[in-house]
Amino acid sequence: MTTVPVELGTRSYDIEIADGLLDRAMNVLAPFVTRERMVVVTDEAVAKRQLPRLKASVDAAGITIHPIVLPAGEGTKSWAQLEMLTDQLLQLGIERGDHVVALGGGVIGDLTGFAAAILKRGCGFVQIPTTLLAQVDSSVGGKTAINSRAGKNLVGAFHQPSLVLIDPSVLDTLPPRELRAGYAETVKYGLIDDADFFRWCETHGADVLAGERAAQIEAIERSVSAKARIVGEDETERSGRRALLNLGHTFGHALEAETGFSDALLHGEAVAAGIVLAFRYSAHKGLCSEDDAQRVSTHFEAAGLPHGLSSAGVRADGKRLGAHMMHDKKMEGGTLPFLLARGIGETFLARDVDLEDVAAFLNSAD
Template identity: 65%
Template sequence: MTTNRQTVPVELAGRSYDVVIERGCVLQDFTRNAAPFLPQDTGRKAAFVTDANTHRLFAGRIEDSLTEAGLAAEWFIAEPGEGAKSWAVLERLTDWLLALGLTRSDHVFALGGGVVGDLTGFAAAVLKRGCGFVQIPTTLLAQVDSSVGGKTAINTAAGKNLIGAFHQPSIVLIDALVLDTLPDREMRAGYAEVLKYGLLGDADFFAWLEANGTAVLAREAEPLAHAIATSIAAKARIVAEDERETSGRRALLNLGHTFGHALEAETGFSDRLLHGEAVALGMVLAARYSARRGELAQEDAARTSRVIASAGLPSEIAALGMDCTGETLVDHMRHDKKMEGSGTLPFLLLRGIGEAHMARDVDLANVAAFLDEQLQAH
């Protein structure tokens, strides 16, 4: 196993924790890295939450590591996909954890992508008013985004992530080896969130990705590790400044998401448009709309679109073939949980590459007209 271990601290008052980034830290040496959070009594089993696909790929490697230490695992296996983030699955999961006899000092291990992490984190937040959990993200998107920062949630009929809690993990273990089995489309979707960190606040990182994105997507060890560590450090800084999204600083992490969530809603939150793909296209739209407002140079909007397209991510809304209008998409935005009591919807826009800002003076009718233009463009 390589020794290129990086540790990124997430500094929070009274609840600081580390994000460990090391090839093999999960698949080659899980028990050593997770030791402080495993049951100390060898008669008790560690509780893991995963989905069927991730269990098939990685459970055996983790169980082998536990067996060598005289430990064992119990598995809650959900069906893959957003359907697992539901009241019904949450009820089954919490009942299962209670049946295992988990105490508030125990930890639940979330092995999977963002869905598993969100579900497990929320279950840990409400179980006995809060127990510990460990994030083991197995997709690039989860590694650089959802596993860090403590946002946990399930979906309801009213929308995605509307029922949840802020509940920080005790540690995040990131092993790039798990990405070797990740489908290319999922890898690109996660890479959209990596690009986001450069676009919202780090022009030098964006330029580095412009030059090295192909190597990152090819899973070359050093470029991939650099991209992951830089992304997590950026998110950790923002989360430390604004853990619960009260100052507006953490809202910068939503760059591309207002447009993106509307596109996801119109495509039925389906595989037709993955979350990361929606964010990528949302960032293109945010850049173009910023240019339309005269805040961003046209060449920077074009550069944003070019870099996203070169990564194999969607950059043209018309290519989705949606039978809708700009007003239809704006209607989806009106249900956004960021909608303010005054009836305004804050938009993350750009003044330059690496210079995102919150705009609260956006006219939704103007956004609808802009989207109509984009829907008709070829």
């Protein structure tokens, strides 16, 4: 088992990574179980595939498991489901010293974490991510949220988990499209500040997507180590360092909003297209080379991911997409910071981007 620490003083925690870890989960979950029971929040799809594995480990330890099963899909990150979840947790008598387990992808992790943040002014929770996207990104760092009519993740809180348990074997039952979507977030870490990791992705990305376990484990370990380091430096995005993790997200969230935050465009797919657009816009502004922008686009295309507007299924004009960006939670004083690039592994936060210029660029983008 590999342990990656997230160093946050009194809020520090470990990320435990091992193949088959779900089947022996109680080996690491025991310190977080109180009153001989475990409350697990999951969705309908994960309940069928992975909940029985966790339950077998919990049952063997003589612990009673209480599953709360929610609908699958981005629509679950809503006020209605948050209310339903918190009501059920209160009915189960969750106390501030208890830990709720989030077993699922980013939707379940975000929703459960937010419920834990606000329930009785904060109780504990543990992340057991079951998608590649959640394993390499959303389960780490304490960002929790739901979506609103105005946009994605606009209602939420920073609330760190007490433990993240990652078992790459759960990826064997993940639909290929979901695996590809998670891979987009993996590539992101190479593009932020680790050109060597991006070169690794160019060589081994196909192995990750083909289910080659050693490649998957290395991709996960390198991704969460990078995120743990950045989160440790800037937990709540005060210095701007953590904002680098949003590469591709400003463009991507606009694409998600245009497609109704639906399965028409998964979050990871939107991030892939958004990253390509960020590099193309950077090249358009003379910040990075056209070759670097094309290299990024080519890699995502080879991975079967969207690499622009048309491949993401978005036909909206730049003005409409710019209007979606106006609801971005990173807006400061009426200005929207953008993550742009001077090259592969050289992402930076630009605070002087003109949205009208972005809209004009999108009108000519493919």
